[in-house]
Amino acid sequence: MATLNHKDIYDLDVSGQDPRATVLPSFRIVKSEGPQAVLWLDVVPELTCLQGHFPEKPIVPGIALLDWAVQLADQVFGCGRAVAGTRNLKFKKVVEPQTQLELTLEHHPERDRVKFTIASAFGEHASGIVELVSA
Numbered sequence: 001m002a003t004l005n006h007k008d009i010y011d012l013d014v015s016g017q018d019p020r021a022t023v024l025p026s027f028r029i030v031k032s033e034g035p036q037a038v039l040w041l042d043v044v045p046e047l048t049c050l051q052g053h054f055p056e057k058p059i060v061p062g063i064a065l066l067d068w069a070v071q072l073a074d075q076v077f078g079c080g081r082a083v084a085g086t087r088n089l090k091f092k093k094v095v096e097p098q099t100q101l102e103l104t105l106e107h108h109p110e111r112d113r114v115k116f117t118i119a120s121a122f123g124e125h126a127s128g129i130v131e132l133v134s135a
Contacts, residue, residue: 023048024071027103035107037076041068041118045097060095065126069103069116073130077107079114082133089128101125 025047031038049064066089074081095101099120106115112134118126 024068025101027072029076032076035077035109037105037107039072039076039103039105041101041103043095043097043099043101047097050097058097062091062126065091065095065118066128066130069105069114069118069126069128070130072103073105073107073114073116076105077109077114079107079109079112080132083130084112084133085131087129087131089126091126093123093125095120095125 025041025043027039027041029037029039043060045058047060047064049061050058053059053061066086070081070083073079095118099122102119104117104119107113108115112132114130114132116126116128116130117124
């Protein structure tokens with residue numbers, strides 16, 4: 001039985017786009033106090049991650065939500081983007097274009113972790129803990 005490495009999995013993207021090339025949605029930091037931050041994200045139809053996922057009814061791929069949490073945590077806390085793993089990762093509701101999201105971040109530098117929750121007026125969409133590569 002053959003096993004797939006990360007490169008093979010990325011190559012399986014049916015849209016022909018590299019999912020690592022996710023473009024961040026426009027965002028605004030509405031609260032940033034110590035290790036906690038709240039950001040508002042605008043999911044516009046032009047985002048790269050929506051192209052071809054799915055043509056009839058576009059939704060944001062779960063991996064893009066995770067990528068946004070990691071990239072924005074790095075921008076807010078300067079914690080880096082190298083992911084060692086995830087814990088308790090849950091994708092509860094799909095995210096469609098024209099949705100305003102609230103991203104809540106909690107940075108735990110002593111444990112090299114960032115906890116995140118992504119929600120909207122429709123409820124919680126995703127949550128989890130990102131384990132970062134130690135500096």
